[in-house]
């Protein structure tokens with residue numbers, strides 16, 4: 001067996017691609033296609049890589065909180081809990097899923113720029129760890145809810161550090177044009193902090209930022225860490241308060257294509273740790289508890305999607321289209337932002353990559369592609385395709401467009417495959433149709 005793509009993929013003697021030693025062609029036969037397949041051991045390895053790097057930089061004063069929106073389904077939460085990882089949620093639905101899975105509500109925090117009254121009630125009622133405020137109106141709403149119940153809620157709020165993360169690059173923006181967070185430069189963040197402090201049922205614990213997603217460079221993380229820590233200290237001094245937590249978000253980039261060089265999670269956390277130790281010495285304030293929120297980096301590379309090829313169309317002087325039994329409903333990321341994916345013919349993964357092909361989805365949309373202009377094994381009808389790194393923002397972004405039932409999630413653990421989210425049925429599709 002030789003490794004392919006990551007340590008978790010190998011090519012068997014029969015030429016089939018395997019995940020953690022399990023033949024994915026067999027998985028396709030047993031569970032049907034399209035199907036998402038996830039490696040439990042890789043999710044756990046990612047949890048440990050983040051935990052170790054945090055420990056190395058921040059001692060015992062850290063939390064790794066998984067960003068649920070990358071992949072939210074019940075099976076995730078016991079895995080996270082057993083690795084000592086917390087989680088964030090961005091909706092009542094994600095909160096409900098985590099609670100249904102038995103996750104400790106104290107280990108959850110709630111994000112979102114427009115949380116509803118109902119969602120905030122749900123969060124307060126379950127005893128959620130913290131709410132990350134992202135609006136003046138939310139302060140009023142949360143205070144009213146807590147006052148009526150006679151309870152206190154731990155809160156942080158979202159800051160715009162003025163560091164904008166692009167895919168591979170950072171652009172420093174003085175005035176950040178974003179719907180999220182409150183600016184430091186324009187005084188809005190300080191104004192919100194003062195406003196929160198006027199509300200007796202809100203326990204103000206710290207600040208949060210998230211600079212973007214799929215970030216490769218170390219600089220942006222280090223810059224955000226410095227800006228945040230400086231502002232943290234400034235707030236404590238100006239407002240004469242003590243806070244205890246700083247959340248510096250997620251955004252750690254992963255490899256989608258073989259040529260991508262995302263670097264390691266550790267190097268980004270080491271850079272943040274270094275900056276914070278320097279600032280700590282300069283400002284005479286010990287580093288507060290630091291929280292990171294990796295989403296994509298926790299599950300992205302731990303997943304792949306299996307499809308069956310239905311037809312191949314070689315268009316003269318144009319592209320060669322390989323049509324599969326999924327696409328936009330299970331992975332809208334090409335349609336959304338022309339995301340790139342690598343793929344192989346799962347049943348001939350050992351054959352040379354010999355043809356430039358475009359993987360097309362099954363929907364009535366020309367933009368429904370999975371991968372455009374990718375060189376891989378010549379595909380033919382009946383082949384199984386394995387598309388890599390689909391663990392994040394695929395299942396969680398899936399839809400029923402064209403009334404296509406959602407694909408199942410098959411989890412590989414200890415050399416065995418089992419469905420942890422079942423395939424939707426046609427009955428599921430009409431479940432909410434009232435007449």
Ligand SMILES: *Cc1c(COP(=O)(O)O)cnc(C)c1O
Nearest residue numbers: 067210213250251293294295296
């Ligand atoms: C999306 C999001 C994350 C996770 O981002 P990744 O790029 O998936 O790591 C973390 N924090 C917040 C607030 C987010 O919105």
